[in-house]
Amino acid sequence: MSFVNIKKQYIAIGMLLFVVLFFFNSKPAFQCQITPEVTTYLPTIYGITPTYARLAQKADLTRLSQTLMLVKNFHWIVIEDSEKKTKLVENFLKESTLKYTHLNVKTNSSKHSTVMDINICLFKTDTFNTSWYCASGVEQRNLALDWLRKHLKQSEDKRGVVYFMDDDNTYSLKVFDEMRKINKVGVWPVGIVGGMRVEMPLVKDGKVSGYNAVWKPFRPFPIDMAGFAINATLFLEHPNAMFSRKVQSGFQESEILKYFTKTEDLEPLAENCTKVLVWHTRTQKPSIISPSKLKHPIPPDSHIEV
């Protein structure tokens, strides 16, 4: 057997081995592309969060954003109540690693004088000044809905879930799993709200039959903003659906829901509304010493972002 022949045999055996390994390898290289994302569709959740400048704002946003980092396919729409986008929120979002859209619109305070519900106005304390702030978030949520409609019209995938989120509530990751199940409008209980341990839809035979609310129970939908989510496509089907300045406090939820559903059509989630997966927590207003009472006219910490 000549040397040349042996070499040919080796090459043939080598090629055969390569072909055998290629076809019978239990983990071919292209398998890694077949991930669950491709096979199971996960609708995008659009979380709409109005926010305004205050001492605890960054603390609240930090807590919320770190929950949201654990939610798959989440798009955060943050709307500042301000004439200009603030550096604090802009930098905060940039550093967050979340998919987000940053918007801003100033609440027109002059409009409030015609609205009787002064009870939703808070006395706001910034580091250096205090002012009245009316926390209804109407303009901010409506701006987010305008953005969402434009975005969905341009997107190939018009599906999704819209959830209105306060920046200081507490959200279990499970509530996001629940809302991805909705067809039109899903509802679930909200903890510590409306003067109750839990405010919730009452469910009979898998259908919503009423509500347990005691605060303004005559509302068409006596539920908190945190207690429902809406199929995003419905916002394209109902282009006029939006929040209104003309309704009294506590009626914003009813104002938006009336466009999409009726009580009997609500989809009770969180095990037929028996589980609390979101809490209407409120951050206590911090009390700090007024800068005018401090020794230094310009405190040495004034350049530190809090």
Ligand SMILES: *[C@@H]1O[C@H](CO)[C@@H](O)[C@H](O)[C@H]1NC(C)=O
């Ligand atoms: C909700 O209640 C209905 C009717 O009693 C029942 O068929 C269904 O399995 C329940 N769903 C869950 C998730 O518990």
